Amino acid sequence: MNGMTKNSPIWIAAAVLFAILPFIFQSGFALNILSQMGVFIIFALAYNMLLGQGGMLSFGHAIYFGLAGYFTAHFITLMGEEALPYFPISLIPLFGGLAGLICGIVVGYVSTRRAGTTFAMISLGFGELVTASTLILIAFFNGEEGIQTDRWVGPEPFGINYGSDIQVYYLIAIWCLLCMIAMFFLTKTPFGRMSNAVRDNAERVQFIGYNTQRVRWLAFALSSFFAGAAGSLHVMNYEHVGFETVSVAQSGLVLFMAYIGGVGHFIGPVLGAILITILNSTLSDLTEAWFLYLGLIFVVIVLFSPGGLAGIVMMHEPIWKTSPRLLASLVVPYIYGIATTLVALCGLIGMIEMLYYRSTTFSADTSTSIYGVTVDTASVVPWLVFIVVTGVGVYLCRMSYPGMAHSWNAVINDIKQRMVS
């Protein structure tokens, strides 16, 4: 059975989902989030070609995303001014990909000569270099303001002019699907397999005929291609590109997406991109401490679930395959575990919010709204309440976690028994 054809139902399901999502979430805000998700799914998967597939930790991968964005913005503007011949706007990710690819080939030639820490350091260096350039090379980057462009250029085949956000959404959705399939395909090619081999044991790869630098370079260049495609779609979505797109912060965000989603599974970065885009758009409106929470999520994943969200899900695959009933026996302990964790988090978040409010707000008004309730941060009562809630939550967790562990071990033992018998 072939890896690609076996997965075609999944791709068809994804295509259907992409097609109907705008009908389910109809607001402009939701559509915007969906478009962002598509862009970041491509970017996070591209990033994982390096981190998860090739074992290269980059702190500067946003430069291919962002630079391709700048090139795309200039390209579209020049086309609009008819200074350049017309290139179909629907194929703009190919242009962005090419820009990313070229940047990736040049930078990758230098940075992939070494793996590990050296590679990570070089990537950080290039990231800072390009970020600094945005303020120096004003003609190209236009400093902190960035570049505006108008995506409504050229002919309008079948009325497709990208005047409305829904058309842009479908542009992103189609390219997102194509890029996902292409990147999945790549993992199944000789290049993809050798990329994994270099990640796992670069020394041995040299003695079976492969130049490890060449494998890393190729992975880097292809990854930059997809990052560039994502960058050009980002510009199509916002009609603007700013210095933050090439910044180290953006590189960090895509690292978070890939890692929190799970670098060990193809689907991981997809989950990460979806989750973090949602949190980024919703939580950032609710709380100023959003980055703190994102950091905490990252730390918790690194410490307790290095396989990310996909790792947690896939951990249950053998159980599901053995017997869905075994999986069902985990549901109740999980609910207890999650509920008690939520209680503890509720208290903790309350305290963080109050602390944040007190350290960042300089008005005389000491009351703020937490969970929709107005609390006075200068009063001792809310502090006591949140401390007690946290304490109770932690206490309850200490009751529920052993139960989860116990049920998990029971299920695993059950599976082992079945395998023996």
Next chain:
Amino acid sequence: MTTALQLKDVAKSFGNTQIIRDVDLDIAHGELHAMIGPNGAGKSTLFNLISGKYHVSGGTISFYDSEITNKEPYEISRMGLGRSFQVTNIFPRMSVYENLRCGVLWSTGHRYSFWHLVNRQRDVNERTEEVLEMIGLTGRRDVPAGMLSYSDQRALEIGITIAGDPKMIMLDEPTAGMSHSETEQAVALIRKVSKGKTLVMVEHDMGVVFDLADKISVLVYGEIIASDAPQNIRNNAAVQEAYLGTEQH
């Protein structure tokens, strides 16, 4: 008679320490050549020089009449020299089958292809199955290599080495750490995979060496003090003094 491997005045120093001193060695095509010597004599270093892991400090190495001195390991590998490692050196997270397939890919000409699906390549699959069968791990095909038993990992190590169908195989202590029966199996495997090929191996087990080898070289303090047929090595006074003799004390 074709010369498979020729070393001329090969020397290697690490800092001021000379590990290999002006080694000359000729290995004929089809020969089963064993390299013995006390610990620290430089056997593994010599392996690393030949296979390109280290650069020589002096001298030349040629492989089937092409000079390979200081070439990169992958270039030497592509010319048809396969080597194994003393410490098992596999891809632990990949399955047994995938490990072997990695070894097959270059030799079947797929190189860095990112436009072919690897499991659709009939030549790759056939060769991988063949090697899997040869090393006797067909039943463990989908097991992650890191979860194999030690002796199975050693067999896989040899499998990866021969997967690309090299002209010459270099095995670094293939039976190290094995029980008696495991060693017997390993010897049978080595005999099978080296059929029609040139074999060079470092080995400490004298039983294995005298059983397998057509010719034995004795390396002591970075110098080859004798290179001859097994019975002559056994009777060589210098060898007895320098190497075999020390074991009898």
